[in-house]
Structure formats: C-alpha cells, structure tokens
Amino acid sequence: MVWSPYGRFACGIAEVEWLRTAGQGLSGRLYYPAPSELKATAAPPSSWLRPWTWRRGVPWLWDVQYARGLGKFLFFRLHGFGYDVLKQMLIGLNTALGKSQRMDLVPGAPLAPDAPQQLPLVVFSHGLGGNRFLYSIICSELASQGYLVLAVEHNDGSASAVRLPGGEWRLYGGLGDEEAQVAKTRVRVREMQAALHLMQALHRGDRLSGVELSYGLDAPSFLKGRIDLRCVAAAGHSYGGATTTALVAEDPLFRCGVALDPWWHAVYPESPALDRFQTRTPLLVVGSHDWNVPNAWGQLSCGGERQQKILAAARQQGGSGQEGGRTGGGAMLLSIAGSSHNTFADFLPLFGQKTGWLLERLGLSARLDPLLGIHLSCTALLHFLSLHLPLTKEQREAQNWEPAKGHLALDAIKARDAADAAGASPASGPLSWLFPGRGLMLGVSDFLIDLLLPKRGTFRPVSGGGPPPGLAKAAPTGNGAEEPDDVVTGAEAAEAALPSAGPASGPHPHAPSKVLAAAGAAGNAAGAAGGEGAAVGQLAGPAVVLGAEQRAELRAGVNKRYSAAVQAAEVEEMHALLGSEHIFICRTV
Template identity: 30%
Template sequence: MSELKRIEESQPSGEATSSSTSSTLNSTLNNSITSGSGQSLTSKGTVVAQRPWFKRLFPHLPDYLGPYPVGVHDIETPPNAAKNTKGVLIRLYYPTTSAATKAHSRAKWLPKGTLYSVGYGNFSKLPTILSLAFIYPLLAGVNTPGYLNAPLRHAGKGDDSPPPLPTRLPCMIFSHGLGGMRTTYSTFCGNIASQGFIVAAIEHRDGSAAVASRNAYKEKIRYRHPNNDHRKPGETVDEYLLRFRRSQVEVKAGEVKEVMQLLMDLEAGTAIENLMATKRTKGFEGQFTGRFDFDNWVMSGHSFGGATCLTALQDPSNPFKCGIALDPWMHAVSDAHHVGKPFISVQSENFQWKTNLDPLADLFSHTESSSKSRFGVLRGTAHQDVSDFPALFPGLMKRIKLSGAGDPIRALQLYHEWHLQFLKEELETEVPFGDYPGFEKESKDRPKEIVEGKEAFDMLYGSIRHDWGR
C-alpha cells in the first residue's frame, strides 16, 4: 500500500475515518459520553477537568471567552452566470449586545438537524439508521453560545460593560477540515468574534464537508471519498490522491475568493440575494455596511482547511494581512516553499508524520515572512481538539483517540490565547481585544503546555513513528 493511501486511511475524522474508528463508534454510541462523576480523564487516568452535573446530562459547548456576546447569521448566495460565481454558504459570527441576548434565541449547532446528523454519520461510515437513532437525538438539542440573527453591535459604548468598539472591525475567513461544515468549529470562530471580529465560516461545496446544503437546504452535497477507479491510465494511487485532494483545494480557494467578494459587497452596501433570508431577516445584511476593516483581514483554517489557508495566503491578489493554519495537511498544498504573509501554525501533538512535517519545516525555512511567522505545538492534544467535538463528547472522543490526553476545554482556551497574541502583534486595529483582565496573565502551566519554534519541530520529529505498514 502506498504511503499516501495509508495516511488517507489513518487520518482521524478530519481526513478519512478508518473502519476501526467506525466500528468503535458503532459500539460506543449507546454508552455514556462522560464518566459518571463528570470527570474528564487523561490516558493515564488523571483527572483534568470536571463539569457541573447539569452540563453532563447532554452535550454542551463552553461559553465564548471574549468580553462581547456573539451573534450569528447565515448567508447563502445563488450562482451568478454574469459574475461567473457559483454561490457560497457562510455563517457569520460577530459581536452583539447584552440586550440582544435577551431578545434572541441561541443558534442550534445543527442548522438542519436530520441533514447534518446523517451527513456526520455517513462521513463516519455509520448506517443512516444509526445516525437518525443516535446522532440526531444527541446533537439536535445542542445550542451554541451565539445568538441567531442578533444585531451587529454598534460602534462606541454599548449597553453593557465591554470596551467600546470602533466602526470598522477586523475580519477573518475560516475554512473547515474534511468532514466539517460551517458550525463544526463554532467555538473557535465564536471566541474570535467575542473579541470584536467578524468571522465568516465557509461551508465548502467541493465534497470535503460531511454534507453541504444548497438552495436553502433543498439540495445536499455529499462527502466525496477518494475512488481509485477514477485514476487515469498509468496513474499511481499517490498521484491520484494528490490530484484529487489538490483539485479540491483549488475549489476551496475559489470559494474563499467568492466569500471575500461577498464581504466586500456587504461593506459597500451592495444588495445581495440571501437564499437563507426569512421575512424577519429581510434586509438584515444592511447593518454590515461600512463595518469591515479590510486592512486587517485574516485567513484561517484547520487540517484540509489549513491547506486552503496556506494556499490562499500564497495568492498575492488576496489582501490578507496574516493567517492561522491549524494542523495544515501539507500534501494538499501544491507549493510548500513560499507564503508571502506571516502566519501562525499551531500543531496538535498527535497528528504528525514525516512527509507532512518536512514540507512544513521547509516552508518556515524559506518563506519571506518566516521571521514574523510562528510555529508551535500544544501538548496533550489530538487533531480534532480545535473542533467542537471533544468539548461536546469528551469521553467518547478520547476513547476513539480523536481527542488528546488533556482537557479539551483547556485546549480551546490555549488555542484562543495563542492566536490572539499573534493577531495582536500582526494587526493594526482599534479593536481592544486582549485589553481586559486576565488576558495578559500568564498561567504557571503554560510553559508545560506550549512548545514553540525549533524546540517544537525537534519534539515532533522525535515523536514520529514510522509504522504506516503495521
């Protein structure tokens, strides 16, 4: 079996779910997702977190970490032949007011319950009947801390205590990994928005989402698994997989450009057709006119979305100021020798192999912005710890080895603080993110949890196991 094929089959749920993981999911969905005492355990059985009993009864997401409440709003644009656009679907995360949280309900984590629960199940190779019987009941009641269609917070002093915001807010585009969609990383995106950013999370339609919707949920785009029968004559498995995944990245990078244009239209006050609009939300997008700070534009993504992030940063026509690439899947990056913008790449400890790490090390040694770019590892984490799943199902995710030995809530906090420190260095904005009690306070445990620079590369190379043929 080729190395790339082994990698495809051994990826955690972000890159291809193995049959062993699928069977484990089948056997554990009936079991409790946390220990009876509510304690989250490391692989050695050490208690690392404890949830209140009422939050252990059902899957639950942590509150956002910033000072501003967060609103969310979905936008889907139709294809436009005149503009040569295919249409995109995004979820906007943005700061709102405390008053709005009393007038609006929290957004569901599954925007369309049965569609996305079956999509997640199909991606994990579960029968549809199990998805409907177990995944849907577990996830249908999960709310995010964001408030659906709450208004964008006005500039200046609000009705509550957080610092006043400027008129224009920095913006971020987020690209999900394989098997994700626009709410899979709601904690990551909402945490950034709670600091005063506008975040656009894309639901990609290249076949990399667990399932993607089109035409206001009337159509669905299923996840596309690689198919060796689609190889060209004389093409090896590795060559086919590279062509297949890189063609998807090209589509995703094109969607990033389309989202950029959508946000610029919102900024300019250009009327847009939102297929997700209702009578209550008609004209909702008008409040975003004049509110984007495109001098402080950030690209971000996880795994396959991390590859999309780096690809977008390589395009000189994209006006991104910097980027955040989380566990980027480097096989999907066509040119791993140059990124013209500074970026931070935070790796999980348990998602590493030499053929992925080598191009990343090469990128940091050759890129023009390497002096400003940062590389590091968050100890005790696995590939999915930046997504919402470990926070929702801490016990289950540890059992199937898709979450690391540490506390997933603590991991999300550290990811957030690390990214904010980088953004504070790179952006020139009046948004006072980080300027509140607690942000600058150093944790005594942080040096044990975070490894940076050459030490991080050395640690990862030292931990790599060459056991793909096992």
C-alpha cells in the same frame, strides 16, 4: 449545558448564501458581535431530565442533514449489515446530542452598538468532514472579542454536508486520489477569495444578485460601512489549514494567516507556499502534538517534509524586486503539549465528558483536557491576530481575552488536572458507571463493534502517503462514480487522527514523555553536528524559563502593539501567555 464565549459581546449568527452563477454558490455562517445584554443569563445547567431548560441558547446541530453527512463521512465506502446498523445508530446519537447541546448564539441579532465602528474580518475554512458550525467555539469567541467571522462551507465535496444556495443539500463526496485532493484545495482557495469579495460588497452596501442572509437581515445594509478591510485574516483547520496557507501565500489582501493542525499534503504542488511566499503575510501554524512527533513509521502525520518547506517559504528572506528586499512575513510553529488533531473542533469540549467512550472509537480523543485545549488555542489565535493585524485603538479596547476570564478558566482546569494526576476518584453519581472508561457503556460498545463489524486488516494511514511497503489497504468497495477511489475512507481519516496505543504526547496531559524529550535533545545535538538526528531535533522548541515578574510584564504588554512580520521575541510572549508547561514546540522562522 450552554457554551458561552468569554468576550464582552454576545455572539450573533446569520446563515449566508450567495448564488453566484448557475451551479456555483457560496454558503457559510456569519459570527459577529451582538449586544452584550443578549448573552445567556446565569441559570442552572440544562439537563436531559429537565427539558424546560433546553430553550437557553440555540442547538449546536443546525439541521439533521449534518448528522446524515457525518454518518456518510465516517462510513464512506464501508458497506454491510454491521456498518449500516452502526451508521444509523451514529446518526441518531449525533442528532440527539447535537440538538440538546446549546450554544450561546443569537440568531439574527443586531450588531452591538458599542462594537468597533469597523470590524476586523476572519474568513474560516473547515477541515475534512467539517461544516460551517463545527468550529463554533473558536468562531464565537472571536466574535465576542469584536471580530466578524465568515465560516465558509466548502462546496468541493469535502464537507460532511453543505447546504447550497436555494436549499439543496449535498453530502460528503469523498476525498479522491492525490490529484483530486489538491484539486479540491484549489476550489477551496477560490471560495475563500469569493468570501472576501462578498464581504467587500456587503461593506460597500452593494446589492449583489443571489445574496441572502437568514433571519430577515437585509444583506446590503447590515454590514454597510462596518468591515475593516485593512484587517483581514484567514484561518482554518486540517484541510482548511492547508487551504489557508495556500491562500495567504499568494493573496496579499489577507494580512494574517492561522493554520490549525494543517494537513500539508493538500497543498497543491504549484503553490508559492511550497517555494516562496508571494506575500508578506505572517503565518501561525498551531500543530497538534500527536501530528508533530514521528509515528510508528518514523513520519509526521501532518507531512513533516512539507512542513519544513512551507516554514522556509514563509521566512523573511532577501530578494530583489520587492520593497526593502524582503519577502515573506515569517512564521511561528506552535504545538500545545498533549493536543491531538481534534483539539481544535467542537466535539471534545462539548461532548467529551458524556460520550468519551464513543469519541475514543471515532478517533476524536486527546490526552489534553479538551476545555484547556480550546482555551489555549483561542488565546494563541487571538494573540497572533492582535500582533499581526493593524488593529485600531478602538478595536483593541473592545477585547478582554487576556488576562481576564480566559486565564481564570485555565487555572481552574489546571487545578482539576493536578487532582486527576494525583489519583483523585472519578466523578460519582447514579449513572456515572455508564460514562468514559467505566463499566457498562464501554463494554457494550466494544462488544457491538466486535460482533457487528467484519474482521479486516486495518492500518493507520499517513496523510497522502499511505502505509509503508508491505501493508496493503483494504480493497475499495465503492459503487461507481458516486464514491471515488479515495486514498483513505472517512473512517480511516478519522482513525488517522486517533493517537496510537502509546501516543507521543505521553500519559501526562501537558508534558512530552521522557523518551521523546531525550530523543529531542539527542536530535538537537545531532542537528548541530549535521547528523541524521537533525530532523528530530527540529521538533524541540527553545527552552524558555520565565520568572513571575517577567511573565507578568510580558502578559501586560499583549494586545498593545502591531508587527508587520513575525519576530523571535514572540516565543517568549507565547510562553508567558500559555505557560511553558503547556508548550511542546514554539519557534519562529
């Protein structure tokens, strides 16, 4: 299988390194529009049994160090024979899968000659245990639509692995206690600002000391005069979503922000994001379904109280000392029905079908079809950027994300989901019994986990808060300063993202459960009366029913206008684009 973006351009990539000062560096990957003729040509899908087909595209796993970093992240502070065996098995499997999975990316390609003369810029921040290529699907889709994306690989210890300028590798360093967590976010915000500073210098053609691009590209000339610094956005997932929000709340150079399932407890307490945005930057929060409903302890895994504070801080509101008496650019909270915390990363769409039995045990599963989830996420992100970045006519005409190829894919996936819901038989084949939910592989994995892992009490942690009183965490087994006394281990962080045995998203892949819908309706009524259910009522988005003619009219108008602030009418547009059956929450402030 070769994953190809849907845009009109091929996606070029280049690794970026900037040794700023001794001991301080910035690393990441550039995704950019390349000539369309470089896209992978149609050919039979690659197969493990036909190695000669592997040469199409480039491996998803850039270096084996990332496989080691993922092993350290998931087994951080977990020691013993069983853990060591499983860790090495995971590293080997991740290496094999990551090297065999091909991406339709072109290393060191030239910029597309028919791309916009100036490219809008998105700076991307990964989540806990992430890296520069863990979100290759989203980043390459943006690049194929004419955006320049710099995916930063954070050097705060939160990446599974980071390649530092000069070639040194640093593996996952632990989350730390609550004070250490927010300290990392401050580092991340500074790195995002440094990334923009680097892009400004490359646009000017400056020869900054210590800056290198891979594949023989000349850094000062490659992007000289090609970046539209009026159209700069920040985006990120989880830890990166909190980083993005803290960044755009205080730095007006970023004109738009997109936070994908942000982990709000990582926002540092002095951030204006918690009180009052110092900028007019519109913010899109795409929160997963499972993180935006109360868990078994009645809490939201994203940090519900903080989410309400942040949405309020981003609201357009009267204020003195600012032009027009307005502060904040407004915000939209969108939740895609059936989505989980890992809907936005590459794991599920790339590896979900072959290794679902393992992904479920690593907390990387979702009720929503992963391909549908990534298409819906990309559509929402591209729509919000087109609304709130002052794109030129040339930049808009380069994009074909709606309603061309992307929506055709959604329709095909919906048809397949309908067949599954109707009880269609699973895929057949000589090895089909090895794969998700069927037969030997699932049974063997459960047997090995029960046999090798020591029996210990576990809990599903609440981000930043820990378990309710009476549920104690396992005692740390670290080995000194190398492994700090984390609030949660890497394995527990992965477990936190795993839907519970009765996930809030319900058995249907798109719609919320009847129980949750009833609770939301009751909460709305209580909220209107000022009762205790008000917090629950805030979960429910407005009921939007669109006729076919109205939906077609709204879809025809996308990517044709610019708005400096979030408007209430955007809720209908999002329903028209994604389909109301795919939306759990959609509201603006």
